[in-house]
Amino acid sequence: MSHAPASRLESETQPAPSATHTVFNQAPPRRDINEFALNTALREAVDAYAPTASTVELNRIGGLVGSADFINDARLANEHGPELKTHDEWGNRVDEVEFHPAYHRIIGEALRSGAHSHAWNQPGPSANADRAARFMLFSQIEPGHACPVSMTHAVIPSLRADVGLAEFWLPKATASDYDPRRVDPAEKSAVTFGMAMTEKQGGSDVRANTTRAIPNGDHCLITGHKWFCSAPQSDAFLVLAHLEQGLSCFVVPRILPGGGLNSVRIQRLKDKLGNKSNASSEIEFDSAAGWLLGQPGKGVRTIIEMVSQTRLDCVLGSAAGMRQSVAEAAWHARGRAAFGATLIDQPLMRAVIADLQLESEAATFTAMHLAAVHDDDGTDAVDFRRLATAVGKYWICKRGPEHAYEALECLGGNGYTEAFPLARRYREQPVMAVWEGSGNVIVLDVLRALGREPRTAKAFLGFLETALGRHRDFDAAYEGLAGSLHTSLEAVTSGDPARIAGIQRSGRVLVEKMALLMQSAILFDSAPAEVAAGFASARLGPDRGREYGALPDDVDIDFLVERA
Structure with a gap:
């Protein structure tokens, strides 16, 4: 009996090498797509609220932000966040923030695409809505850079409070370009703006600020400490400080005329939960030069327009984030199988995707509606947006994290x-929920508006009335809200501290009702009937669920899933 060599026996009995890392049953990379063309809700909202917008340009932006290169830049900008350099190698104070080149590429594309300036450079009936669509497309993929873009957009109404300052700064702030150089603003064709209001002892109560300003010729010398200053790399900031006449607003440039560094000291960059690509800082003014903007003692009135605009952008940013979330979820569900079927064909998953899409559509149409209302300076529109912007900011931004x-x-x-x-x-x-007024601050603002400007409640209810008769759940909820608003108006105008305190305790309930009815009315006005009816039933009806995917039977799940 012959025997094969041991080496041969071993080779015949050992299993063949196997490929353990063959990838299958995974969704393909979500890259090189057109984020505008795929976003059915945004396209329909643009048709409704910005009919003159260039769809060619929006498709260009959609292709840009959906490209593999842009998505990779978004990753790089967040993985390699800003770094603070307080001094140069010789010990000179420089207060410079360094960014990864990916950040500069992203914000440069956004600014050159008019994400900050289109509404001011192309004024008209749908200018703000057109600009909102651009802003949302960029924010969907990389939200951190949107902070300085938003502030540069929002500063324009406030700058108009002074002819001389406006003449110098407005052309540069509205230029569709990007120049990150740290040089005299006079040498630049394009600038960005930041804002510094809050201090550690006051927070949202800006009147508790301790920063002081002393007149010094044609400007003032500002000394104080700001607990939060976002985008400290900006060319200039709107700053609140006290004059003898009271809290006032100032334009504080980072670089002085002639090229010298203003004494705006960056103490540290905030280590935040998210928003990693954006620099947020704590700063100190040491006799920093600032130019008075608006009337002395009227600083809050001067800067409030900027705050109003940035609040709207918080809504736009939250809506953009919802679109990214549901788009990624639906993409995965279409490319992944489990338990014998593709996830998107599983009834439970379909219900969740449909509900996420429903929330995203409500946020998208509401954001675009609010942007369009900012194009209308009629009395009813101004009164409506006074409440509607705050209500939308409260609710949509709060829905973002859970979504x-x-x-x-x-x-x-x-x-x-x-x-x-x-x-x-x-x-x-x-x-987005924390910045420009956290939840309680927004609710108090709504109640303040009701007390000081009761006509805003009339305008708000007048808009809701346009949707009456479209859905039984909406009609029932409207009757309840009308009663609640009447009670709230009586209380906030009564002067009775006990009644006012009672209304404040239930203020979140009131604002939530206002938000859901407002969103529902907007959908009935502009969205497909299946979306509007589904939202009214799922958010206002007696069978509404607590978690996403717990939908009433009459919601058209197939229609919503297809739109996701």
């Missing part, structure tokens, strides 16, 4: 990793 979480869960373990964008989005969404 991002539910979308993240649709991706399973992948969603919880940094390799996919929804972990970053989950951390990002809360900032």
